[in-house]
Amino acid sequence: MSNLFCEGLTENDINKLLSAPKSDLHNHSTKGCRRKWLAERLRIEMPEPPQALYGLDGMQVWFRSFIKPLCDGYENMLIRWEGAFAEAKRNHIARLVLNFGTAEIDQVGSVEAFKKIIEGYHEAYCPDTVFEAELTYPSCCDAGYEAERIDQYTSLGYFKAIDICGGENVQPFEAFLPLYRKAEEYHLVKKMHVGETGSAEDVRKAVEILGLSEIHHGINSSVSKDTMRFLADNHIQLNICPSSNIMLGYVKDYKTHPIKILVENGVAVTINTDDLLIFDSTIENEYLALYRAGTLSVKQLDEIRLAGLQSLQI
Ligand SMILES: [Zn+2]
Numbered sequence: 001m002s003n004l005f006c007e008g009l010t011e012n013d014i015n016k017l018l019s020a021p022k023s024d025l026h027n028h029s030t031k032g033c034r035r036k037w038l039a040e041r042l043r044i045e046m047p048e049p050p051q052a053l054y055g056l057d058g059m060q061v062w063f064r065s066f067i068k069p070l071c072d073g074y075e076n077m078l079i080r081w082e083g084a085f086a087e088a089k090r091n092h093i094a095r096l097v098l099n100f101g102t103a104e105i106d107q108v109g110s111v112e113a114f115k116k117i118i119e120g121y122h123e124a125y126c127p128d129t130v131f132e133a134e135l136t137y138p139s140c141c142d143a144g145y146e147a148e149r150i151d152q153y154t155s156l157g158y159f160k161a162i163d164i165c166g167g168e169n170v171q172p173f174e175a176f177l178p179l180y181r182k183a184e185e186y187h188l189v190k191k192m193h194v195g196e197t198g199s200a201e202d203v204r205k206a207v208e209i210l211g212l213s214e215i216h217h218g219i220n221s222s223v224s225k226d227t228m229r230f231l232a233d234n235h236i237q238l239n240i241c242p243s244s245n246i247m248l249g250y251v252k253d254y255k256t257h258p259i260k261i262l263v264e265n266g267v268a269v270t271i272n273t274d275d276l277l278i279f280d281s282t283i284e285n286e287y288l289a290l291y292r293a294g295t296l297s298v299k300q301l302d303e304i305r306l307a308g309l310q311s312l313q314i
Contacts, residue, residue, distance in 0.1 A: 005017065009288060021092050024088070025095065027272065032275070033083020033086065034276055034280075035276075046070055084121075088125060088129050094129055101137070132160040133159050135154070135162050138164070138166040144179075150183070161190070162190055166193075176210060190212045190213055197220075203215060204221075217238070219259070221267065225265070228261075232266035232268070237270060243289070244274035253293065259295065268307060270304060270307055271301075
């Protein structure tokens with residue numbers, strides 16, 4: 001166990017928690033910076049989020065109404081990306097995965113130019129952080145069309161994973177097969193947003209049909225012993241974002257967060273921020289909130305922290 005991390009939890013010492021190496025494996029890059037960092041950088045006031053955002057639709061309405069107008073446009077998108085790396089430095093994120101939509105990459109012009117910008121921030125803020133770029137598509141996308149043009153994003157080898165976001169059950173899982181087959185050719189880690197609003201059965205189906213090895217959210221797996229056993233047996237990792245789940249109204253509070261049931265049933269989980277700019281809960285706060293609520297023990301939280309750092313020599 002890491003003394004620094006464990007002491008940070010038990011002593012409520014934020015500096016110790018900030019100093020301990022952690023990961024953030026689910027972070028939507030354009031919403032991945034800290035609200036206060038962005039407000040200071042842009043020299044503006046930014047409103048705090050309300051306690052409840054009423055689902056993904058409510059979140060989008062709030063973001064588009066109150067946050068986006070303050071930091072819209074190409075230059076501000078770059079600043080928000082920069083802020084995600086600034087937060088990785090501040091919070092000792094030793095392993096960081098950011099996801100990027102193709103429309104965002106297209107704004108830069110080419111994947112080469114995009115990589116140059118992103119690696120510039122990576123080098124400037126946290127060169128020791130293992131960084132992985134993830135390509136994300138909206139769930140309403142035409143997967144056949146996107147599969148035809150995925151090469152322009154993946155041929156450089158910069159993207160390490162693929163994801164689908166933006167609402168579940170918009171199309172059957174089979175519809176995404178062309179895209180995931182192409183992703184496999186490029187050896188991308190196959191992930192998807194599923195089981196946040198969808199069912200435990202959806203989680204299992206998505207894994208079986210698309211060959212996923214990681215799931216963003218997947219919290220509703222906790223209602224099915226069979227699905228949890230399936231996930232545990234197949235070493236499928238769930239990247240969980242507690243504050244996101246609570247603020248969107250999918251989970252009542254930290255105390256009753258299903259991460260406890262998932263952990264106790266042997267499912268591999270990590271703890272992540274999702275949309276830091278919206279939910280305003282930094283990674284150390286996610287761990288602390290679960291500890292304070294009595295959801296998980298220090299030992300369990302430290303094991304989750306270490307699971308997020310797997311493959312790294314920390
Ligand atoms: Zn997400």
